[in-house]
Amino acid sequence: MSEFEKLKVVTKYELLKQFRRKRFYGALAITVLVIILIIGLYQGLDLLRRIGIPEQLISQWGPELFAMFVTSMGALAILAAVFFAGDAIASEFESKTGYILFPNPVKRTTIVVGKYLACFIATATIIITAYLISVGALLAFYGQVPVGIIGSLALMLMLACSIISLAFAFSSILKGGMGATIATLLTFMVVFTIISSSLAYAGYDPWFMPDRAGDAVASTYGLPLEQLIGGFGFGGPMMGGMMRASQDPTLSFFVLLAYAVVLFGISILVTKRREMI
């Protein structure tokens, strides 16, 4: 039996585990509710006019602005990815299930890759569901779907990949799944944000930070973001610099890819060396 066949088996059963967990359906339900809420607020409160976006921009970029608003739910992708991936490796050691899984003729690398694929598929299911709802709303309200939504989806999936990799790195190093989950959330939502903000305040472009690169999910629609920022009432060189930094979706995609590959590589190396003590 080839290692690829074993990878398919590991992925299948890891995915089955993910789909049997309540947290998958919880994450799916929360995502759907949030998207519906965003759509409802956007349409019901006439949000763009209330926050001062110029009328000319609204009439010119209506579908794109709507798409940007409803697909800017990166935090949900972060949460879903972290909750699926945080305990993926650590739980094998913490819950002792590794005593059944590891003494099998399968490489640890195959096990980690299979777990990663399962976590990614589960996260992608939630993200794609959110985008499909957004597409449905776009068709219903505007009768068209901006092509930029494809790039936004690709970036969101890559953002999920980099977060899963970060969670896997912590999960392979730390003893408990809960610790790995919290460490991933804190790193992504607090540590990275502090570093990015500090760099921006100091006048450096934080294009290489994953949180900043993740912001690019909103910049694939070709919108004139600097004009929009003026409309939001922020302005200033610092904010303009930050938005410009997140405006290159291609660069952001490769930044996220680099984080995903390096962190995933670390998780494989650590898991291969880790002992069942």
Place this chain on the structure above:
Amino acid sequence: MRESILLKGLTRYYNSFLALDNFSLSVKWNEDVALLGPNGAGKTTALKILCGLLRPSAGEAYLAGVNVMEERERAISNVGTILETPEFYQFLTSDETLRYVGRLRGMSGRKLDNRIGEVLKLVRLEKWSNVKIEKFSRGMKQRLALAQAMLHDPPILILDEPSLGLDPRGMMETREILKEARKKKTVFFASHLLTEVAQICKKVAIIDHGKLRAYDDIGRLKKKYRSFERAYLKLTEATI
């Protein structure tokens, strides 16, 4: 290759604690050997090294002539294991769990279906095949652990306290299964229960403080020390 299991000068430290001290042992094909010793003697450490879950500080371990450290996957393919008190994925049923490990061991199709039915019947879990493991008791999980160890009909069984957590009936049934298995397989199991060891095995390796104290037929030890219990206490530095 005459030995199914070969341990050569195994040494293992946990920080400064010496768990195994130049431990060597060879088990021939179709022999049944118990690794007997008090808690913390190094039994589980030896079994974990043998299954590739721990690395030795020094020494080598072979399964069916294959070096475990160098070719772990090939070495482990000859073995069925129960280590420590194994836990299972709570969200899977026992049938799904056995199917998962069976597929990883290269089994598939009707052969796997039939074998799953056989081992579940053997450990008396056939009525629980489609129940999620989160509903299983400690003893039922131990039975399932034995089922997965025997699933691919391996020539070598490595078992750590196989009757731990079982009720008296479960213990007796497990012993009967192992007695039957030893006719065709190498059974190497760790225990600190003298009665269990005496019932299942002909040969015993007594380990204490990480060192091999004796490796002999139980009958010969009984003769030399007047009883098996006396042999154990004498060799593990306890007093009667």
